[in-house]
Amino acid sequence: MTEMVYGSNPVRVSEPVIPKWWRTIDKWVLTCVFVLFGIGILLGLAASVPLATRNGLEPFYYVQRQAFFGGVALIVMIAVSMMPPVMVRRLGVLGFALSMVALMLLPLFGTDFGKGAVRWFSFGFASVQPSEFLKPGFVVVVAWLIAASQDLAGPPGKTISFALTLVVVGFLAMQPDFGQSALVLFAWGVVYFVGGAPMLLIGVVGGIVAAAGLVFYESSEHFARRIDGFLSPDVDPRTQLGYAANAIQEGGFFGVGVGGGQVKWSLPDAHTDFIIAVAAEEYGLILVLAILALYGVIVVRSLWRLLPERDPFARLAGAGLACIFGVQAMINMGVAVRLLPAKGMTLPFVSYGGSSVIAAGITLGMLLALTRERPRGQMSDVFRRGR
């Protein structure tokens, strides 16, 4: 009666945004990200103090900065994760376009911070590394193109995306930044692989890559030395790798104790590329395995949730984002335990670095958005299954 008298409540056409987000989001991955970020801050308390001391700053300067950037990254992640796939695609394309322009402008306005590679834009209080922001957008664009190519009478997305990849790799190699180039190539490869690359092609490309590696090994002194250093059983203890290996051994299973680590004083990159060594030394194998498990859960669970996905774009983009995230972590830790040749790569969410953590927030936000539970396909799909 009340409705009849006062008019009916406006009918909700859809659920409220936040509850819907909470219902459909992958809470496991979300939790893992928060825990990883917490571990990053915890390790930063240990690993970045020597750097701050060296630079004459207060001891926890870098921790504060990391907490600030991390907060921003988490907010960005949640905001992005609320978007529907179409919005993710638009954001990705826009982000890619912007960071591509930034990447092209690097040779003109960039700075190398005395490290020999022009990778950053310096803005006084902070610096921005466009290649970090390029990756998620790039994955989205490639996924879009390849998904579109699967349509009947769709555009030749595979060819276009490959051309795009070559352009991006070219710009990255110009800096030079071979690590990011390799990551971009890998991202394209994953998306193409999931999007249905012919097996024959995969075999041929694998062979070519092996041959190219051999040629590089023969021709490039720098490259050969890296590989030799990796293959030789003895590691010079005066290299970063040597320090890292020693730190892992010193730490043992339970670590030398909070604040008791020594490696952070010797390693210039203790707070970024070799933060896993600091973790291993101070907190032992336990924490390292926990970190590994967190990354494993994020990657595997995201991929698993994409299995029943019917939208090709969401599937491809999600797979690409999960894989670049996982591979970055894998390379970082693989280098520390000498399973992989030395290559600078940050540990997402854990390593210090504003660009890195915010880009990781965007990546994970997109991934979370793409792995949210959605109505899958049409009733016909359900019926067809029975046939």
Next chain:
Amino acid sequence: MRTPLRPLARILQARQEGLNPDSIEKENLRIRHEALREKARARAQFRLVVLCASFVMAFGAIGARMGLMAATEPVEPRSRAPGAEIIAQRADITDRNGRVLATNMTTHALYAHPRVMVDPKGSAEKLAAIFPDLDAKALERRFTDGRSFVWIRKILSPEQMQRVHEIGDPGLLFGPREKRLYPNGSLAAHILGGTSFGAEGVHSAEVVGVAGIEKALDARLRDPAQGTKPVALSIDLSLQATVEEVLAAGMSMLNAKGAAAILMDVRTGEVLALASLPTFDPNNRPNPLVDKDAEPGDSPLFNRAVQGVYELGSTFKIFAAAQALELGLVKPDTMVDANAPMIWGKHKIKEFENKNYGPLLSVSDVIAKSSNVGTAHIALMIGPLRQQAFLKSLGFFEPTPLELIEAPGAKPLIPKKWPEIVTITTSYGHGLSASPMHLAAAYAAIANGGVMIKPTLLKREGPTTGVRVMSEKAARESVAMLRRVVTEGTASLGEVPGYEVAGKTGTADKPKKSGGYYKDKVINTFASVFPASNPQYVLIVTLDEPMDTALSETRRTAGWTAVPVAAEIIRRVAPLMGLRPKLEPVAPDAVTAASN
């Protein structure tokens, strides 16, 4: 091209019924699209599972590796230099009795890792205080300009090392170094030569020979297969010390510029002592002369005994006499024309101080009195071809085969053409230049009964064989003639009671660089053999520009300079070598009376 509408049967039917076939076409497209997507999804599902599995395996491998590393005990960091290990060990060198001439000592090199230095400025100042030759400012600049590695010293003494330790900077590091040590200082310096560092790394450095036997036998000394088995030289340390001592004293008394001596065993060819003065300390080798005009002989590094190629003067006369005896042209008492001056073409052959020993002299007297004219006539009897062949067989046409790196470079200077005038001058030692080592080898051939043996610096086990260059009889008669030089001739100061010294003096004017000869610069040589009745040793003594001013007149002949020095050497070394002096037989009665 027009694509046919599908499925054609339904389209045709629809057309017949007047319906729009487009909707059928669209429906068909949708179904095909669905099927395609379904296929792609199935494939993607499988590939996503593959990706999942790869990630699980990769993370698992990292975790396992991490666990393995955590489970191993950390070892003390021990780095290994990349590439081949530098072979630092070097065999010792000993004398013939096993006394050490060269060995290795472990010392340390000092280097710095400026990036881990605590106080570069303070450390630089303290280092400069320890090593006065280092400049604190320059050192500090090298420590702070961003480089990661700086060599500071190649060799540290233990005291210096301790003082560097006391600076206590973790960026100052020590690398072990083998240092070649010559415990006898300058003794036998020219034989040993010296060493320096070859390839250098932080953890070791190669020690390579730079001169003398260290360089000549470098491969053997560094051969890992031989281990550290020492190399025994033919040198006897006591004899070497005695020879050097007497030679140095003689050189300073006679105001000579340089001197050289060779003591050699005539049967084995072993060089027992080889000295060249002035000398140097192989532990701290002086730098070679940089002045281009300087003569190599001005450097103490110059080995006069082996590298010094001189005209050896009258010491050559015995070769003409010996060959004439060997060929049966003369006997020791054959009289030859010695009427001076002798005119040969436009040349005039004179005797020393324009004397005239003629008109006739026996061959034995030609040698004893050192007659140029007499020797010239003997040489003319032999003729140029046979003379050349004989000198060649005595080794005067080739560098000596001694185990010194300098030996192959010391080529004798041989006249390009060999007319009879050259036969004449060569017979008394002018025109052909050779080293004292050549002379020692040739005299050894006369002394040991006519066999040319290879001189060596390495210890030989037992006697050696060589090429016979003259009969034993000719050799014995030649030694007898040489003995007369000491008893009755020019080398009367060379008599050492009991040791029957035989020998031949030689005084050669020094050639000018511009050509011609100096009037007052001579090289005096005494080539001796002892004991004459059973020759066992050859001793060559050469003095460069000596001057005997002891009596009122200045004497520059070998009889007054090289001969007394050689006699003193023989007097001292003969007992050391266990040579029994041959004294006048004592009457048996006298011995009995004394003992009663």
